[in-house]
Amino acid sequence: MPVSLAISAKPSAMHGAAPLPWRASDTPAFEMAGTVMRFSADRPLYAEGDEARCFYKVVSGVVRTCQFLSDGRRQIDAFHLAGDVFGFEAGSTHRLAAEAVTDCTVIACRRRALDTMLGGDGRLNQWFITHALSCMAQVREHALLLGRGSAAQKVAAFLLEMAERGDSANSVELPMGRQDIADYLGLTIETVSRTLSHMEKDGMIRLPSPRKVVLKDRAALRNLNV
C-alpha cells in the first residue's frame, strides 16, 4: 500500500523548546513511497537492536523513542508528533526502541530506497544532513536540560515545549501519562506530580484534569529556564 510520504518541515523530535534552525521554506518538496501502519497505544513499533530497515513519519497520534537501562529504568529520548520523522539510523540497527504512546498511524519508508536516492538527489542530501544536524541540536538541548536542570526547570521546559508543538494556545492537552513525562525528564512520577502541583499553587499553571494543563504565566515558566 504505497502512499506519499511528504517529509515535513518539522524536526522529528521534541528535545527543546528553543527556536529551531528550521524553516518551512527550507524543505524540499520531494516525496517518497511508504506504507501506512497503525498501532494501538503502548504497542512497540520496533525494539532496541532491531534491524533498521525502515524509518517513519507520524501521520497521527504520538510515538516515543526510548531505551531501557540496566537497572530497569527507561529513558525516553523524544516524543514524535504528527509530521515528525524518526527512526533514521547511522548503523544497521535501531539504537532506540519506538513505542506508540497513543493509538497512532505512521508511514514506514524503506531505508534502502533512500540510500539509493542519496547518491543522486542533491536537495535530498541537503535535507537529510540539515535534518540530522538539527536533531543533534535538539538532543543537545535535551541533554542540557537532563543534566543541569532542576525538577522545576525540566517540567517548565516540557510544558513550554508541548505548548509550542501543539497549537501553541495556553491550553495544552498532554497525550502521555506521568510516567512518560518522568522518563522523558529523568525524574520520578512523584516529583513530576509534586512539581505540577506546586506550579499550580504558585499560579503559573492550572490543572483542570491530570492530562490538561493551562499555562497561566508563560514568562514565569520561561524564567526558570536553564
Added chain:
Amino acid sequence: MPVSLAISAKPSAMHGAAPLPWRASDTPAFEMAGTVMRFSADRPLYAEGDEARCFYKVVSGVVRTCQFLSDGRRQIDAFHLAGDVFGFEAGSTHRLAAEAVTDCTVIACRRRALDTMLGGDGRLNQWFITHALSCMAQVREHALLLGRGSAAQKVAAFLLEMAERGDSANSVELPMGRQDIADYLGLTIETVSRTLSHMEKDGMIRLPSPRKVVLKDRAALRNLNV
C-alpha cells in the same frame, strides 16, 4: 596556506565509550583544502553565536565545545582530540563555543566550499550524513549519562572513554583539569575529586598525579555503567 584536510574515520566527539557504528573502511578517501591555525591553551576558537563560516579538524592538542548557562555555569559538550572534526552546524551560527583545552593545532575548512561539493559527490554526502547520525548517537549517550548517571557512573564512563580514545593502555594522561571534567559531566569539582579519591581507595584506579590515572580494574568501572 591551504593544506590537505583528510577527514578521518573517527567521529568528532567524546560522547560515549559505546562501540561506534563506524568503520575506517566506511570513510571516503576524499580530501579538502583548509588552513592551519594554532591556539594556545584556554584561547577561544570561536564563541557562541559566531557565524559558522568554518568547521575544523584537530591536528594536535585538545579542543572543547561548550555553552554557557544563564546562571554562569558551563556545560562542556565534547572534547575533541587529534583527528576529530567539529564545528559543523545546521544553521548559520555556531550554537556552541569552542576553546583550546591545551595548546593545539587545527585545520579550518570553509563551510561554503563544502556546501557546493555536497550537491555533487555522493560519497561525501553519505559520509556527512553518517557522521552527523553518528555524532547524534554519541550526544544521546552523553545525555543519558548526564541525566541518569550517578557521580560514580559519570566519572567511570569518562575514564573509560579517555582510555579508549587514547592508546587504550591502562595509564591515561588527562589533558584537562578537574573543572573541565566537572563541566563535562555536570558535576562540581569537589564531587569529581571525591569520586576519584573514593575509586582509588576502592582499588579501581591509581592516581600517581592529578592528571594521570591508572585503570586497575576496568571491569569494576564498566560495571558501574548506566
Added chain:
DNA sequence: CGAATACTTGATGAGACTCAAGCGCCGTGG
C-alpha cells in the same frame, strides 16, 4: 458497584552541592 489504574500527597533518607579550610606544587622574588 467494585476493582484496577493513574495520580497525588506525605515522611524519610541518600547523594550531590555549597561553603570553608587545608594541602601540594610550582614559579617568583628576595
Added chain:
DNA sequence: CCACGGCGCTTGAGTCTCATCAAGTATTCG
C-alpha cells in the same frame, strides 16, 4: 637557597533537592 603567594586539587561539615517508601484519592472500566 629558601620564603612567599598563587593555583589546582583534596577533604570536611552542613544543607538541599529529589528518590524512595508508603498511603490515600480520583478516575475509568468491566
